[in-house]
Amino acid sequence: MKRYQAVRGGTGDLTKPDVNTRVQDNLYLAVNSKWQKDAVIPADRTEIGVNTAIDMRIEKRMMSDLDKMVSDNKVPAIKNLDKAVTLYKIAKDFAKRNKDGAAPIQADLKKLDALKDFAALNQDANELDEVYGLPFGFEVEADMKNTKVHVLEFAGPGTFLPDTTSYKQEDASKLLAILQKQTVKLLTMAGMSEEKAEKYVAAGLKFDQKLAKVVKSTEEWSDYPATYNPYSLSDFLAKIKSFAMRDFLKELLPALPDKVIVMEPRFLDHFEKLINPDNFDEIKGWMVIKFINGLSSSLSQEFREAGFPFSQALSGQGELIPQERHAYYVANGVFDEVLGIYYGKKYFGEEAKADVTDMIKKMINVYEDRIQNNDWLSENTKKKAIVKLRALVLKIGYPEKEKKIYDLLQVDPAKSLYENEKALSKITTKYAIDKLTKPVDRSVWLMPGNMNNACYDPQRNDITFPAGILQAPFYDLHQSRGQNYGGIGATIAHEISHAFDNNGAKFDEFGNMKNWWTDADFKEFNKRTQAAIDIYDGLSYGPSKLNGKQVVAENIADLGGLTCAIQANKVDKGSMKELFENYARSWAQKQRPEAIKTEIAVDVHAPQPTRVNIPSQCQDEFYETFDVKPSDGMWLDPEKRVRIW
Known part of the structure; x- marks a missing residue:
């Protein structure tokens, strides 16, 4: 029988598929190797994976819809959407852009x-x-x-x-x-x-x-x-x-x-x-x-191509982004909230929103239970943590109203793309700076509805789940509870955990930077935070090694997110096997080496595949579900398992 040395992160190189890998030796490779072996990174992208597939699905929908609006000369009655469509049309008009050449910037x-x-x-x-x-x-x-x-x-x-x-x-x-x-x-x-x-x-x-x-x-x-x-x-x-x-x-x-x-x-x-x-x-x-x-x-296609080599060297991307997708990125870069509202209204149903809202509320209840039964926090700190938890503001799907900036933005079809972008940037900058003398608007969303992502804002104490991320494999009304908890459930709890990571823990329920911890509790929290730094620090992934301190906040959130998803799944009697497998599947990713190197240099998140095994190794339920033994690659001794939330 083949024996493995038990290590943090499991046995094996996550960038190299091995279809014979057992879950007990490497959860990520066991679940994803078959996909990884056959996956091909598109020439115009730096990676392929679950998140990229969702991004591509959103982009395809949006580009198709925008093209139809242009061809039919008919825009749905969503405020300021016509401006986004006009900018998309200007960006896509390469006949004019190529004819203009460098003239717009002279x-x-x-x-x-x-x-x-x-x-x-x-x-x-x-x-x-x-x-x-x-x-x-x-x-x-x-x-x-x-x-x-x-x-x-x-x-x-x-x-x-x-x-x-x-x-x-x-x-x-x-x-x-x-x-x-x-x-x-x-x-x-x-x-x-x-x-x-x-x-x-x-x-x-x-x-x-x-x-x-x-x-x-x-x-x-x-x-x-x-x-x-x-x-x-x-x-x-x-x-x-x-x-x-x-x-x-x-x-x-x-x-x-x-x-x-x-x-x-x-x-x-x-x-x-x-x-x-x-x-x-x-x-x-x-x-x-x-x-x-x-x-x-x-500018022109010639200028786009001439400006590509440096980006290509940093990312390994084989080809320039196609013109149509480039045009969508231009329009979305300026009018993201407007396009996000359109996307949410068309592609995100009320039934799904109600179900996700229910999951979030359950997860908050689970989190409160975990804080209440925490064995290293004092009662005083527990009470204040629960006050902060209960004050969380939920933003799900897309905002009901857009920011006022979009009423100020104007797009002139007679002008070049460069001239329009310059004028739009000037208005956007002034709008942002002029907020200095105005009260803070806590209803503002940090992410648009068409984004495949989620976030926690420590200064507003809110969590945002755009419609874009609320789709399979993260979430689907027709998936099992175990699958949904392994996907969106872990993501929900991940964002809640940011309220209590090494940064979020320093802010109160109103988003003010304020110490609400006892000295002894915060000392213990820092000790556990250091353990989260140490378990990731120096971990190899492709051509690079992780900096544990750089990615610690996200890793604390991953650890807490999976722990709470597991507890919620128990309450709903979901399959634990399905939870872990979908958790691993939701982080499937294949990247170019250059992209890995750049990501590890600039991202406060660990690369997606590295976010699977260590959080799983720190869960007792993982060992019970898959009968993991000390001789298996995924085994971590109980005293080495990082537990914070």
């Missing part, structure tokens, strides 16, 4: 090219930021300490490579060389001399290298509460000497605030060293690189 490129010095940058900063983007950014969000009001947040820019850690990888210079070559080609296609283009790119890449040493890594960003660093406006401005920040903010904001939340204190400390007259050429080069690469997809 004026803006010449204006950037003519920017002569740092004084000019200071003088025209707001206009430059609107069109090209400056190497810092402001956002308006709910104040973490008082979620009834908005606050101004400040952060640095992203880097050209996926993450700051990417610059330490062996292939960093190769990737940057691809970006360099691509950018020079795009600039020369737009009419710039090759010599000038090369100078801009060389200078911009130098500035990017400086940024990479200062801005936050994905691991650092994963600590959400650590982004809350309030500065008085005067203290904030005192850090900045050369750039006319007060003048910039006066023009940007409806009113100057008393404080600024600095999300990246290290970047602010280095701001003066980065943004100054001596670095002007590098800043300008960085803006040129960002501008020309960011808009290449808004």
Whole structure:
């Protein structure tokens, strides 16, 4: 008999199918190897799997419906849907886009090219930021300490490579060389001399290298509460000497605030060293690189193709996204909530919504029971946790009303795609910034109805389940209870668990960052959180290894989600075998190696296949259901099983 060494995550490489694998040795491979063996990643995608299949189903429905609206010249009576259809039509008109070539961007490129010095940058900063983007950014969000009001947040820019850690990888210079070559080609296609283009790119890449040493890594960003660093406006401005920040903010904001939340204190400390007259050429080069690469997809097919190699190198994607799907992404990128309402009304029924709502309420009851019977929390912390749990706001399917921004957006069919996107972006940015002096609208949804995803918002204490995710294999009215709990049930409890993960645990029932724990309880929670970090840290997947700290919040949610789904399934007398099998099936995924590498660098989620075995190994019911023995690959000694919620 073949013996396996029991390890975290089971035995075997999750990227390599083995149809002979037993559940007892590797749950993921046992359930998914047959599919994985025959699965083919489409040339225009980076992966294939359950989630990709759902995405493709949604996209196919939406593109077909949009095409019919265009051909019939008839749009359903959903507010602002006609604007989305018009933008889709403009984006899909490649005859015009190809004829226009670089013409739509000529004026803006010449204006950037003519920017002569740092004084000019200071003088025209707001206009430059609107069109090209400056190497810092402001956002308006709910104040973490008082979620009834908005606050101004400040952060640095992203880097050209996926993450700051990417610059330490062996292939960093190769990737940057691809970006360099691509950018020079795009600039020369737009009419710039090759010599000038090369100078801009060389200078911009130098500035990017400086940024990479200062801005936050994905691991650092994963600590959400650590982004809350309030500065008085005067203290904030005192850090900045050369750039006319007060003048910039006066023009940007409806009113100057008393404080600024600095999300990246290290970047602010280095701001003066980065943004100054001596670095002007590098800043300008960085803006040129960002501008020309960011808009290449808004121009002709030739520009789209010329702007593809760097993305291709990062993702391994074999072919450019087809024109029709690209056009859908453009329209959905601007009018996602409008299109989501359309999708929800057409494809998500009231019966399904009622059933999912019932499952969520049952899951909340299960969660309350688990907290009440928790053996490591004090009564005081338990009571406060239950108050937070009961205050959860449920958002299921799609919103009843859309955000007011969509009434402000206008699409002009006589103008190019680039001109429309530029105008739309300006309105969207102003709308977002103008929230600063307005109360927080807690009814806002973070996800549209046509999205295959779900989320928890710690500052609103709400959970959102768009219509897009509420389909097989995650959920189906005709699936067994065990299958539904292994799919959407675990996902529901996953999102609830985010209210009590290492980030969510620091916010109260109103979404305010407030400590509601006893010291002893929080010490024990941190000990268990560290166990969740350790069990994933260094786990191999394809060409990369997981960073346990970076993905800990999502892994806490996975562990709690599966545990609670199992308990709810027991209450409903569902099949435990079906639950575990559908849980494994719902995370089936086959990715290109380049995509794995990029995902692990930038995502706070572990790759989908790695989210199956460890949560299952930490459930006693898994061992009982499949008679797992200490000699089996999926065995974890009881004392090594991570238990939080």
